[in-house]
Amino acid sequence: MKRYSAFAVAREAFRHHTGWERAWRSPEPKSHYDVIIIGAGGHGLATAYYLGKNHGIKNVAVLEKGWLGGGNTGRNTTIIRSNYLQDPSAAIYEKARSLYEDLSQDLNYNIMFSPRGVMMLAQTEHEIRGYQRTAHANTLQGVATEFISPKRVKELCPIIDISGPRYPVLGALWQPRGGTARHDAVAWGYARACSDMGMDIIQKCEVTAIKQEGGRVTGVETTKGAIGCNKMGIVVAGNSGQAAEMAGFRLPIESVPLQALVSEPIKPCMDVVVMANTVHGYLSQSDKGEMVIGGGTDGHNAYTQRGSFHHVEETVRALIETFPMISRLKMLRQWGGIVDITGDRSPILSTTPLDGCFINCGWGTGGFKAIPGSGFGMAQLMATGHSPLTEQFGLNRFREGRFIDESVAAGVAH
């Protein structure tokens, strides 16, 4: 693989950009791999990448029914933060956030990580208490956050109306090193690095059955034929219920649509990410100038990949109250993704009742931020059978009542 660099850009400029090579190969599947990962979203690709990089397991195929990064990874609003309440969450999200810091260098691919700061507004007394509690927990966990005053909120983000009629801004939980990254680039960067290690990323290859012998996984049936494996990782987000059924077990998961929308591009007007959980909306400005707006999930499960329109109305109505200047903006696009929600709003990174088969799912409305940490931990779990990052996130926690309750931190879709 030719490395990307300033020199390469200059060189290609001189020869009319004829020398760029394809970022990843598109091979036909082999008959057998050491490891098969189902799902080429961020989490699947990151798992494959760290299997190769950290554990030397490179005979790996990543199977994708559509195009890589075409699931939730390419549909999210790219907020990255790690200000969660519970210790296991803070550990894996902060691992991810810190890996994001130099992921562009690690992958030799510009993922445009922008640690511009994430602000979660407190608009009720209850939220003040909740965020102060989180800020104290974050101090103990070594995650840099602080609870800031309304005055500071206004300084950091002048377009906020802090004295809104229904929900004035009473403070905020501020994580200065949170931010955003380019979502497609995260998938593409990992894919390119995986392909470079000799791994096969096979697109338009849907897994239709999971084969087992004597309680152990032996391979899959796909739309491109049968493929064997020693170990398998299921990393399919909203489709986890289907995949688990193929593997013969059920999950504590329901799949619901989550929506987002973007406005026409405007001049730079806000350089932080703002989340307003009480009124249920969040806002940031992309490098192109579009205002990126995230909404709420549907109350009923669905695979429609579109979501109910009234959620968009509610979100926009709420945001106009806090950001009056956006009231005249035209919206360019609206879309939905199918997110996988667990009972305690925390993910599942786990062994399964089927030997050799692992699962990584349940990231729900907030897994983009976790991609590097999740891949890191998942690869360790699959290669060695144990990872300190994932051990609290096992499937067995539901039976044992050991929930990792993040319904406050994840109270709004993000």
Added chain:
Amino acid sequence: MLILTCPNCGEAKDETELHAGGEAHLKRFGPGSSDADFEAYLFERENPKGVHFERWHCAPGCGKWFHAARCTMTNEVFGTYSAQTTEPPENIKDAITAKRPGWHWRQFS
């Protein structure tokens, strides 16, 4: 926009006037049951891509619960029926079979 007819009051309600209550026909397990049964009752869901039986609350209307059969891929509604049932009634099953030939749900094939 999803519109469901509440079988209790007979009103066709927009989804904004209803509250979704999740999978219907769960078999309850209480104190004394095995951990596995209790876990399955509380957390494990069928989460099907296709025909789904679900609970809805006619919240600002008559205030009662009812059941609906809906396709989770298209949002097509096959029918609504009383919540005082342990499995979908025959007419609902027939309505589904008419539109999804060969369809069956593992417990009530």
